[in-house]
Amino acid sequence: MDLPPDIALIAGTGIEAWPLDQARDFRLATPYGEVLVRLARFAGQDLLVVPRHGPGHSLPPHRVNSRGMIWALKGLGVTKVVASSAVGAIDPGLRPGDLRVVDDLLDFTRQRPLTFFDAPGQVRHVDMTDAYCPRLSALLKQAVGQPVGEGLLIYAATEGPRFETPAEIRALAQLGARVVGMTQAPEVTLAREAGLCYAAVAVVTNPAAGLGGERVEEAAIYAHLAEALGRFQDAFARFLGLLDASPGCERCPPAPEGLFPHLSLDGMDEGDGQR
Numbered sequence: 001m002d003l004p005p006d007i008a009l010i011a012g013t014g015i016e017a018w019p020l021d022q023a024r025d026f027r028l029a030t031p032y033g034e035v036l037v038r039l040a041r042f043a044g045q046d047l048l049v050v051p052r053h054g055p056g057h058s059l060p061p062h063r064v065n066s067r068g069m070i071w072a073l074k075g076l077g078v079t080k081v082v083a084s085s086a087v088g089a090i091d092p093g094l095r096p097g098d099l100r101v102v103d104d105l106l107d108f109t110r111q112r113p114l115t116f117f118d119a120p121g122q123v124r125h126v127d128m129t130d131a132y133c134p135r136l137s138a139l140l141k142q143a144v145g146q147p148v149g150e151g152l153l154i155y156a157a158t159e160g161p162r163f164e165t166p167a168e169i170r171a172l173a174q175l176g177a178r179v180v181g182m183t184q185a186p187e188v189t190l191a192r193e194a195g196l197c198y199a200a201v202a203v204v205t206n207p208a209a210g211l212g213g214e215r216v217e218e219a220a221i222y223a224h225l226a227e228a229l230g231r232f233q234d235a236f237a238r239f240l241g242l243l244d245a246s247p248g249c250e251r252c253p254p255a256p257e258g259l260f261p262h263l264s265l266d267g268m269d270e271g272d273g274q275r
């Protein structure tokens with residue numbers, strides 16, 4: 001097998017339903033458990049896709065194997081990761097179906113394994129000044145057609161799996177969060193620990209609790225995600241085109257040498273990903 005591509009998509013809820021060409025599913029063993037990685041063709045190039053919630057959307061947000069996913073992608077030689085995350089809108093200017101690129105994170109998760117630097121003697125603190133890769137984020141903003149001058153998009157990560165209360169949403173709004181979701185933490189911080197360039201597209205699915213005059217209903221969320229999938233695919237194709245013409249990133253610091261062993265898809269268990 002040729003070298004796997006150096007770009008990957010972590011496909012969140014809704015976007016994981018993307019019917020990819022020539023997709024082959026691999027189950028990779030990692031120190032953190034098995035990870036499903038899909039090798040596919042899109043817009044004339046190879047692409048690795050990881051369905052964040054695993055085979056058949058089986059993992060709830062608080063059980064997503066973030067360490068396994070990032071460890072696998074890093075080991076496979078990926079350098080650039082784009083992720084999608086379904087979000088509720090706190091900013092009343094955002095509508096279901098909107099795509100926005102995340103600029104910064106507020107992490108209110110509580111009990112998730114949050115670091116690769118976990119062993120005694122392995123003390124390391126990564127810099128999160130640019131929480132998201134500035135280069136990939138700028139290209140993604142162009143690709144999704146994000147209105148210029150709209151302000152930073154701060155994503156509040158909650159533990160889930162329940163949705164937030166109206167009081168929590170009011171508190172998050174006061175802190176500057178414009179969207180809320182359950183999956184960006186610890187994914188973005190683990191990507192930084194692994195020295196990956198990481199950027200995320202928030203897919204708006206609903207007004208957050210207490211803001212839309214209605215309950216937060218899962219059925220309505222999935223309907224908006226199904227609607228947004230085509231727009232996400234178009235934006236991702238535009239992003240890949242822009243990426244080819246863009247110089248590399250000098251802003252995301254590399255990972256320590258030797259921490260992430262090289263992996264190969266050769267000989268990996270190839271099986272049905274139960275899309």
Ligand SMILES: [Zn+2]
Binds near residue numbers: 198252
């Ligand atoms: Zn970068």
